[in-house]
Amino acid sequence: MTDLGPSERELEAYGEIVDAGALDARGLSVRLGMEIDEVHDVLRRLRRSGLVYPDESGGFVAAPPNVALxxxxxxxxxxxxxxxxxxxxxxxxxxxxxxxxxxxxxxxxxxxxxxxxxxxxxxxxxxxxxxxxxxxxxxxxxxxxxxxxxxxxxxxxxxxxxxxxxxxxxxxxxxxxxxxxxxxxxxxxxxxxxxxxxxxxxxxxxxxxxxxxxxxxxxxxxxxxxxxxxxxxxxxxxxxxxxxxxxRLDSDRRVRVEDQLDQTESLILSMLLAGATDGAVAAELGLSERTVQRRTRDLMYKLGAASRIQLGYEAGRRGMRSA
Structure with missing residues (x-):
């Protein structure tokens, strides 16, 4: 049978690490409601597939989705x-x-x-x-x-x-x-x-x-x-x-604004919320600064923000978090 990539459980674990920024096995076990031995197996498979890698604190951080997947x-x-x-x-x-x-x-x-x-x-x-x-x-x-x-x-x-x-x-x-x-x-x-x-x-x-x-x-x-x-x-x-x-769709059966962001936009927003400069975002994602600035303007339009400060406010109001 052809290898179909990460399993649903592995993608669920990967998503939790993306949301948290970094997690150790015990923290992931609590979030997923999984036994610790099963979590270690999932983490081993995620590491082999390049989706996560260990950090200095003993936890794991996620590779950018647009690269890892x-x-x-x-x-x-x-x-x-x-x-x-x-x-x-x-x-x-x-x-x-x-x-x-x-x-x-x-x-x-x-x-x-x-x-x-x-x-x-x-x-x-x-x-x-x-x-x-x-x-x-x-x-x-x-x-x-x-x-x-x-x-x-x-x-x-x-x-x-x-x-x-x-x-x-x-x-x-x-x-x-x-x-x-x-x-x-x-x-x-x-x-x-x-x-x-x-x-x-x-x-x-x-x-x-x-x-x-x-x-x-x-x-x-x-x-x-x-x-x-x-x-x-x-x-x-x-x-x-x-x-x-x-x-997900909202009560009017329309796509929620936060779900309209593509993977690159989500990564850019996450890094900006964490305080990264345009140059740092560009270097991390392999983009030009001009592209980062253009994608940031797209983010402001989608979230209805007139400035970067308001972009941060709108992101926080919708529960979007930095990595």
Whole structure:
């Protein structure tokens, strides 16, 4: 089995160290509610993967997320490219057989927007445990005005709905986030710089994959079952899910301002709150001072601050902390 990067438990521990600035094993044990021996095992794995390193006090500090998790993200994109090549080959073989026709139990391509909506609703109605998606703004085009009632019903009966979106969706007014909030009464959301491929996975058994439009511009959706390609699609989702960062919606189903920050902005803000100069931030993150100043202006805009002093106030008011 391909190494899928840090486990959920390891990422949880890494996140606690990021939030605290530095933690020893006992402190991490208290925060996570884990036995000390298990914490030591997690820390050993985090050190091997380069996510944390020991400090002079005997505790551990976190490597910057955009550096430490870069390998996981790059692996996800590489896996996505290979997977798409396999899917494209299946699509070519399928088109030689004609559209809207099952090809064994492995692949089905549905053509036409209404046919796609109907088939997706049928698949959502079968979900028993999980619906997991890598979504992009392009997916809005295949969401009907009344949504997907069977998806809403599946979540209401306890099906877990996990979705990863690109960072750009967090700051776009309305758009993808609004649609997702309307589709699902409960949803676990994460964001990443970009989505390697748009997919929906139902119960780790069925993969739904939007295809490029047909020659006449028609909507096309591929369904994969009982295929080794499904296993690769699941691994791809796991890669992206573990590398993505969680965010939440407020009471109006909008992305909280503090969750609209990308990883670099979060690091810059954290270091500025700790008293670092622009030069020190630039040296630590491998950026130019001009880039740090530009990203700081972006932070001020997002948090509604007119000055750096007010930026610190707004960050504190929202519970943002320095590293």
């Amino acid at each position: 870069r390998g996981v993200v790059e692996a996800a994109h590489a896996l996505g490219a290979r997977w798409l090549a396999d899917v494209s080959d299946l699509d070519r073989r399928y088109r030689r057989r004609g559209s809207n026709e099952d090809v064994g139990d492995t692949v089905e391509v549905v053509v036409g927007r209404q046919a796609v909506v109907d088939r997706a609703n049928q698949m959502f109605s079968r979900a028993m445990k999980t619906i997991r998606s890598l979504a992009g703004e392009e997916d809005i085009a295949i969401v009907p005005a009344d949504g997907y009632p069977t998806l809403t019903a599946a979540v209401e009966r306890g099906v877990q709905n996990d979705v990863v979106v690109p960072d750009g969706a967090l700051v776009a007014p309305g758009g993808l986030i609004e649609v997702l909030g309307r589709l699902s009464p409960r949803i676990e959301l994460r964001a990443i710089d970009r989505i390697p491929v748009r997919i929906v996975i139902i119960d780790n058994a069925i993969v739904m994959l939007p295809l490029p439009p047909g020659p006449d511009g028609s909507t096309r959706l591929m369904f994969l079952q009982n295929s080794p390609i499904v296993v690769t699609g699941i691994a791809l989702f796991d890669y992206v899910w573990r590398a993505a960062r969680p965010f």
